[in-house]
Amino acid sequence: MNNKTKKDLFERQFHYWIVKLELDKKYKFDLKQDNRMNSYASIEVNGKNSYEVRYNTKRLSGQYKIIHTLLHEIGHTFYDFRIKDDIMHEAGAEHFALSTIKKEMPKIYKQCIR
Numbered sequence: 001m002n003n004k005t006k007k008d009l010f011e012r013q014f015h016y017w018i019v020k021l022e023l024d025k026k027y028k029f030d031l032k033q034d035n036r037m038n039s040y041a042s043i044e045v046n047g048k049n050s051y052e053v054r055y056n057t058k059r060l061s062g063q064y065k066i067i068h069t070l071l072h073e074i075g076h077t078f079y080d081f082r083i084k085d086d087i088m089h090e091a092g093a094e095h096f097a098l099s100t101i102k103k104e105m106p107k108i109y110k111q112c113i114r
Helices: 003-020 063-078 086-104 106-113
Strands: 028-033 039-046 050-055
Touching: 003 028, 028 086, 039 063, 050 063, 063 086, 063 106, 086 106
Parallel strands: 028 050
Antiparallel strands: 039 050
């Protein structure tokens, strides 16, 4: 899968999930491709009720990885960013991603838990 295809898939799926979870009514999201990052993606508070999501298409290697990553980043929005316990923050985001995948897309669940 080339970088353009991965970018389109990430952004299309991200917008799908934001609308499905009705987060589009509550928050504004700015998506930015950044292939200089060492991680798959990150999310940062970008003002009141606004988030910036950066993602690296070079590291995202397949549809299941893209969906897992974007759901993980969306999972961060359900937790208070003022709490500085990084381990719990990551655990909560990962729990959200995997439980959503297990419920909504069970065919890719086993790939995601590896």
